Amino acid sequence: MDPSTLKVGEKMFKNPSLVFTIFGSTGDLTYRKLLPALYHLKHRNRLTDDTVIRCIGRKEYSKDEYIAIIEPWIKKQTRFSFNQETFNEFVKHIQYIKMEFTNKDAYSTLLDYPVGLDNLYYFAVAPEYFTVIAEGLNHVNYLSDFKHRVILEKPFGDSLEHAIEVNKVLTNLFGFENLYHIDHYLGKEMIQNILAIRFGNRMFESVWNHDNIEQIQITASEIVGVETRGSYYEQAGALKDMLQNHLLQIMSYVVMDKPNTLNSSDMLVKQKSIMEGISLDDIVLGQYDKNDKFLAYRDEKNVHPNSQIETYAAVKIHINKGQLKNVPIYLRTGKRLKQRATYIKIIFKPSSSNLYSNLHQEVITIKVQPDEGISLSFNAKKPGTINTITDVKMDFCQSCILENRINTPEAYERLLDDAFGHDDTLFTPWQIVEMSWKFGESVRELVKIENRPLVLYPANSQGPKEADEMLQRDGFEWLDEDEISY
Ligand SMILES: NC(=O)c1ccc[n+]([C@@H]2O[C@H](COP(=O)([O-])OP(=O)(O)OC[C@H]3O[C@@H](n4cnc5c(N)ncnc54)[C@H](OP(=O)(O)O)[C@@H]3O)[C@@H](O)[C@H]2O)c1
Structure with a gap:
């Protein structure tokens, strides 16, 4: 032939x-x-x-x-x-x-x-x-x-x-x-949906700003440890593996001002503006310790017995420009945690109304994986009472619908299809990659300068208590998310 x-x-x-x-x-x-x-x-x-x-x-x-x-x-x-x-x-x-x-x-x-x-x-x-x-x-x-x-x-x-x-x-x-x-998080259905939710609805677009939003939390937690990838993880850690790329990308979609169009060059302008405006306020790095069921990270295969690599990272940042200027943003990610879930919480400032007492937090939750959907938590009157307030939840679970699950391409499938068709919208432009690296380096620098210790957390937990304390200092706490079973 x-x-x-x-x-x-x-x-x-x-x-x-x-x-x-x-x-x-x-x-x-x-x-x-x-x-x-x-x-x-x-x-x-x-x-x-x-x-x-x-x-x-x-x-x-x-x-x-x-x-x-x-x-x-x-x-x-x-x-x-x-x-x-x-x-x-x-x-x-x-x-x-x-x-x-x-x-x-x-x-x-x-x-x-x-x-x-x-x-x-x-x-x-x-x-x-x-x-x-x-x-x-x-x-x-x-x-x-x-x-x-x-x-x-x-x-x-x-x-x-x-x-x-x-x-x-x-x-x-x-x-x-x-x-x-490639940042496969950008191929995930609910990440693409963030912009649709924000800019396709007046009811969300009009409140998505620092006058109304008190804080933002983004969590990507995994149950698994490093499994067979110890040698890779020893070079990467949670910062390089997750935080400086996936979590920053998600954050930029949550925070960016409205682009002129959804094409890659207009998106880049807004994303760049966010990345340029990031200020790092606090950081906690952790590593999982053993419990009765799981090995400590340092005992995993191909991991140094005194490894100083972080398997957990939580940061507090803010953006010093745009609609969400100065709103505290908390990002956390880790391995060997209690739950496998990626979600975003947009938490509103308390209502200024003095008509009711005991108001609960108003929260928009965007669930990225494994459940996909959006829920709203808000205040309503408890039925049968005069004016007692209760918190209620409206839940749209996209992935609960079998047809949606079958029709939703996996992130890599979507991104390969786009690449075959020469569509680079959901790929990360080099400028953003470079800025993400700069952010990652600034975190590592801060850890070094301030001599921040790597803290241990038990496997199968919610992460280190120091990460809870980081929010407590601001008068907040992490909002966890229940998994839906279908
Ligand atoms: N796995 C994931 O889910 C994932 C997710 C996101 C990003 N990544 C990134 O993707 C990359 C690959 O990850 P992976 O998990 O697939 O790693 P992996 O399982 O270690 O696979 C590495 C591949 O490279 C080949 N290789 C290494 N050295 C070679 C050499 N000198 N000549 C020829 N082939 C060689 C290996 O061949 P042999 O089989 O012969 O060793 C294997 O096919 C990494 O940079 C990782 O960070 C992975």
Whole structure:
């Protein structure tokens, strides 16, 4: 067969319309997220017939062996019931290529395979390899014809300095507009919904300001510990893994002033303004300790026995401009906590009414995962009383409706679909990545300057008491969220 032609299923193609190449195709991210997302896109007829999914790994697998490995992952992760026929069609798109990506000369292997008219690379590898792979592709002149784009996983570097260096090298080789920084939280349904809720409703838009809002809390808590990812986590910690990217991104959607349009350049203007205006007020870093059921972080596999890495981070910040100027914003994230849940609480200032006593907090809750929805807590008269106030809750649970669950694409599915269609709206622009790094570095700097201790918290708890005390000093407390079962 002419090496520049390709057989996908029964059809022959000269240059496929899209070649999607995954570096790190035997990793956790690929098995758990990327391949299931691609399978879903196949199920929804979102892959063109000639799309090639080129999986690069250093393990010696035949295509059949690789398919046998991925099948159970897809069965486990699919949001539809698994369909063997669709899977059989899906795997026709897949190639497995054995290649050691740290060996520059090994890239010549790729020359045996046709380049696409559009080539999208997914670097599902540690950031130290981003430039290694890009330079390897360039070394064999692979990037010279047609379009070449890259999706980069967070963390986009090991430090601010490294992130800037990576960006420079990749911009030179691919072009600035061809770099897609993925923050999969932006692909989540309720994150996209934040702007719709805020700017599609006068009743919310009109009160979303510092005159009415007392404080904002954003929580992303996990039950799991580091599991098998100890070596990665030792380099990252909660700040780099969650806070400086996912939580800041969510915060910017909650706080940003209204963009002129929802396109990426208008959104960038507003997001930049938020990121420029962040002031850091307080911070608590913690690490989980053992309890009778779970290991301490320091006893986990591939973790240093005296590790100083934080598995919990809580910060207090405020933005010094815009509609929510000076409103306290509390962000917290951690592993081995009591609950798996990501949610946002918008807490209103107490009513100025003197007609009623014992008023409760008015709160808008946006639930991001695992439950998706929005609820309102407000005051009403208790039935049968003269003027006794009770707090009531109105709840819209998006994910309780089976049809919504089935029709809601997973974040990676949504973002890959967007990237295939050249839509970068839900990817993080480099300017924001850089600002997030600057914020992360400022947190680390403060911890160092003020010699803040890393505090221990018991596994399966709500986190360190020091994080509670941070809010208590302001006269507040964390508002937790119950899980809905459906
Ligand atoms: N897992 C997630 O849910 C998740 C979420 C967000 C971001 N990320 C980020 O995504 C990246 C990958 O994460 P992961 O969890 O998938 O990591 P992982 O399970 O450790 O996978 C890393 C992949 O890179 C390959 N690799 C490493 N060194 C190589 C080399 N010299 N030559 C060829 N292949 C090499 C590994 O191959 P072998 O299998 O042969 O070792 C494996 O396929 C990380 O930067 C992580 O921070 C992951």
